[in-house]
Amino acid sequence: MSNWSDLPKELLVLVSKRLSYINDFVYFGAVCRSWQSVAADEKHNHPCQLPMLRTRQEMLFISKMASHRDEKQFIVKTTNFGYMDVVYYEDQYYALDSLVRFLLVNKIESKWVQNEGLKVENLGNTSLFVGDNSSFSFTVGIIIRSKEKEEQSNGDREALERVRSEISFCCQPRSVPILLVNTFGGGISPYFFQWNESFLLMGTQFAASVFLGTTLMHFLSNSSSTFENVTTKTYPFAFMLTSAGYLLTMFGDCVITFIVNASLRVDKIEVVEVEEGAAGKKMASVNVNPIFLRTSSFGDTLLLIFALYFHFVFEVIAVGVAGS
Amino acid sequence: MSSTKIFLKSSDDKTFEIDETAARASETLKNIIDGGCLDGVIPLPNVSSNILPKVIEYCKKHGGDNGSSKKIANGGVDKDKEILPDYDEEEDKREKVRVDELKKWEEEYMDFDQQVLYDLMLAANYLHIKGLLDLTVEKAASMIRGRTPDQIRENFNINSDFTPEEEEEMILIEDEWDDEWAFD
Structure with a gap:
């Protein structure tokens, strides 16, 4: 009588590595205790990258959606292509299909129900990175803003x-x-x-x-x-220094003017003495x-x-x- | 030139015959053969008599396949290294046909229930037959994909050893996982 829950761990690891879809992997871990322990150890090595969603307070991964899940989980009707990912934006979840169209998924009494194909024009300040088997979105300006x-x-x-x-x-x-x-x-x-x-x-x-x-x-x-x-x-050091320099220059100017005016009187006297004989008209031109x-x-x-x-x-x- | 026969003894004391070339598909057997125990019977206490023929069938198909004669002629030198430079289009075409045939054969070969699968997987692991191990692991994975835990348990005839409360919390556990994952 075979007992699959006693399967050696290395073989369970091999099996779990073949489950590239995350919900297969999660369900694999939900079968029994020994399988769960394998899944818990292997989850970091799991090849599948989950869509990473950032909400206001926390960062979440939302698993790919299966066609039928429990009531507590997402229920989205699978199309021909299936939905590639789920995007969280402003308390709403959007299913994303392979043509990168968005479908709004409403949350009604802890139960996810598909809405009728509501197309979303843009995601606002939420960044979305779309990959083949992995996508993630985050709200720019909340987490990495500073x-x-x-x-x-x-x-x-x-x-x-x-x-x-x-x-x-x-x-x-x-x-x-x-x-x-x-x-x-x-x-x-x-x-x-x-x-x-x-x-x-x-x-x-x-x-x-x-x-x-x-x-x-x-x-x-x-x-x-x-x-x-x-x-x-x-x-504003530079501006204050400039102002101080101005004041200094003006002060220096005042000093020079004072000295020049003092010597001017002497010059003027000299000029007047030399050109005493000339007319008063000449005096005006020398008034510099x-x-x-x-x-x-x-x-x-x-x-x-x-x-x-x-x-x-x-x-x-x-x-x-x-x-x- | 016929190859040496090797005798394998199952856990319930039944003896099976296999060609040496076929046996070399198993790393474990290959090591034993190279170790010089060719005369006697090789006991395989972990493999039962209903699984061993299945293993031998696989080994015959894969151990004695293309290049086996060459391999013997070259005195056991790695066949792939010998053949690679000689590849031409003809060879390619034949290879393709061979692979298609092999796939068909594998499909028929792998048509068994989970009980045989379990034993075969263990045998392949014990005998280090990589190809067979891959096949069985893939089959097990295919029995898990797209199924709920209940369906998986049914497939593998597993009784859940979780308490009902734990079953209830299973969804929550998934959520916690998600959080942990997020901070890797």
């Missing part, structure tokens, strides 16, 4: 930074000749045109402010992101700070231009370093 999002935002920032540095690298070489020509032209123009002295002064100031503006555009953003990388604090008037000599102009270029070289180097 980590994924962080990684994504990091990636975004890196990409943005890369693009930004690329842009600055592309643009700078082209803008260099323009800037050079413009500054050089502006620098030597007084020798060809008779500019008004006060206009020249204003032009110098304008040029200085343009430099300042471009510098702020380039460096403020870079330095603020550098500060972000260095510290975790959200305090004589320090700036000294630019009229060729050597001084050259020096000024070189100083500008020298400064410009440093700026370009600094921009390049910040970019890389």
Whole structure:
């Protein structure tokens, strides 16, 4: 008399390995105790991957559906192809056939009943991976949101930074000749045109402010992101430092103006003394700070231009370093 | 050239005759033969007289099949290694016919009830006849597929040793499995 429940374990293992459908495997384990122990040991080696479903609280595997199961289990009429998988979405189960169409399966009093072919247009934020003998779905944004999002935002920032540095690298070489020509032209123009002295002064100031503006555009953003990388604090160091620098510069400006005004009085007296004989009309034209008037000599102009270029070289180097 | 005869004794003291080439289909017998016990009778205490002929039938079909003469001529060198380079289309076609024939034969051969299957599976396992073991395991699996536990028990004449409460909980156990599986 054969006794199948006494079959050696190695043979039961061999048999269980041939049961690639999960409900066969589960039922195999439900036959008797010795078979159950084999199934319990072998379930991790089972070749069949179950459809994995993530619900809000837990992750579930739902077995493939058989045509007739107990009341407590899924009852879905099997079509010609059979259903490949079951998908869980918003407290509903969807049967999935081999043409990747969805059927809604309703839960009515702990009993699963097939609904009439309701097609689902999309699964919302549930991701579904469809395989031949295995599929799984999970709700994106609930389980893996936190980590994924962080990684994504990091990636975004890196990409943005890369693009930004690329842009600055592309643009700078082209803008260099323009800037050079413009500054050089502006620098030597007084020798060809008779500019008004006060206009020249204003032009110098304008040029200085343009430099300042471009510098702020380039460096403020870079330095603020550098500060972000260095510290975790959200305090806007770069901007506050810029403001402090402004205040310092303004203070220095005030000091210089004070000194210049002090020496101006002496100069004016000198000028008045020298040109005492001339008319009052002449006085108006000299009513400009004589320090700036000294630019009229060729050597001084050259020096000024070189100083500008020298400064410009440093700026370009600094921009390049910040970019890389 | 006829091969040596080997005698196998079943658990109930009945002796059966088998060709050496056929016997070599069984790893266990092959080891015994190579070990030099050819003269005497090989006792098989785990195989009964109603199963042994079935095993011998399988061995005759598979142990003495193609290449057996070559194998003997080559003094027992592994036949597959010898034959492989000689394969041509003709050989392929013959092989196909042979496989079809073999399948048909297997179908007829495997036509028995679960009791014989059980003994045959044990015998195949004991004698290390891989082909026969595969056949029997596959047949057992086919008797499980697509059936409920009750139907499986009926097929194999198994009495459930679960208590009724455990039977009730069977569904729950499945659920727990699912959870465990999920965190692998």
